[in-house]
Amino acid sequence: MTGLSTVVKGSGPALLLVHGAGGSIQANYGPILGTLTQHFTVIAPDLPGSGGSPKAAGALDLEQLADDLVDVAVKAGHESFFVSGYSMGCAVAVTAAVRHPERVRGLVLSTPFTKIDAATKVKIDKWKVLLDGPRAALARYILSLMCSKAYLARLSPAQAEGFAELIGASVPTGSSAHIDLILRTDLSDALPQVTQPTLVIGATGDQLLSPELGKEVSDLVPGAKYADLPCGHAIALESAMPWARLITDYLKSV
Template sequence: MTGLSTLIRGTGPALLLVHGAGGSVQANYGPVLAPLTQRFTVVAPDLPGSGASPNAAGPLELEALADDLVAVATGAGHESFFVAGYSMGCAVAVTAAVRHPERVRGLVLSAPFARIDAATRARVDRWESLLAGPREPLARYVLSVMCGEQYLSRLSPAQADGLVELIGASVPPGARAHLDLLTRIDLTDVLPRVTVPTLVIGASGDRLLSHDLGKQVADLVHGAEYADIACGHAIALESAAPWARLVTDFLASV
């Protein structure tokens, strides 16, 4: 698919960002874009049906998405680059690294999974079922699974309502296609084929993805480093500064 809307900003080595299901570049990476663009030339496409990117004509396929995003980075003039994925975007990042080893220099995988487990599947199915209804119940559910318990406990009712309004207003048209792809992903046999330096970042307070899923990814990638951040699934919202430091410090060492 061509025509993906893409943010390109910063200076330094190229860093391709891949956002998660039901998100966008701004929604998933907004608070860390400034520190990342101080160290890297960030190339950040919105996936089909997110941001200003058009919906895909049919179901999303992991290999095609990975090829398209690599084409975006090379089309921006970068022969090789790092790739940072978030949530479902980690699967796209891994697939890009395996299919294009001559392009990808290193990986950072934040809140990843090889394949979702039954508990995560139930939460994703609930999310998908709410897409057909009013936005407020959907947004309140998304808030409840995206944010950690401690973060939610600190919100005032007015702050929670503000986030609900923001989430409800920013549901991307492609969310259903994203979630459909998420449920079909299985990287169990792909992750051992990753050959580039890899950092896996887990979110210890994740209420969307079961926490062990990230550790499973790290175990399947030979030589991968693992770090935890004490936050929920919405890492950029809850822990932008520590997340940016982990990403930049690791890639600077590669």
């Protein structure tokens, strides 16, 4: 896949960002981009069918996607770089690290999974079904999954409806292919092969992925460090500054 819409901004060591399924760089990393670009040269491509990137012609292939994103960073002028993956983007980040160890200097994996469990599959299957229905129902469902119960409880009905309208208006055209990739992902063999310094960040209020999935990833990556934040899956929405600090402090330390 070529022609991915990419923003390159900032100064310092190169940092490749990989967003999640049904998201985009702006949706998943937007609130922390300003902070990251103060410390890193951020390379931020939208995955196929997200942001300004065209949809893939067929099913997404995890290895090809990892190769393509590494190629984006190299063509941006960086022989080596850190990679920060979010949600499904963690699978791409891990695959890039294993396939291109000479390029990837270190990893930050936020709300990752080795493979989804049965409880998460039920939620993702419903998400996929709702893609074919009214946008309002899909948007409310996504909002209920992405935010923690505590965050949702603080929203007024008008605020919740406003968020849902925003989600409904920005559903990527590639969402179905992204979801299919989630359902096919299994990093059981790849994670033990990661040789780079790795930080895994979990979200204790995650309602999309079981929080245990992140800890499992941390256990499988040799020498990985683990931290968590008291928020839902949408870390950038609920805990932007603490998330930015974790990423920045860790990568500057390695």
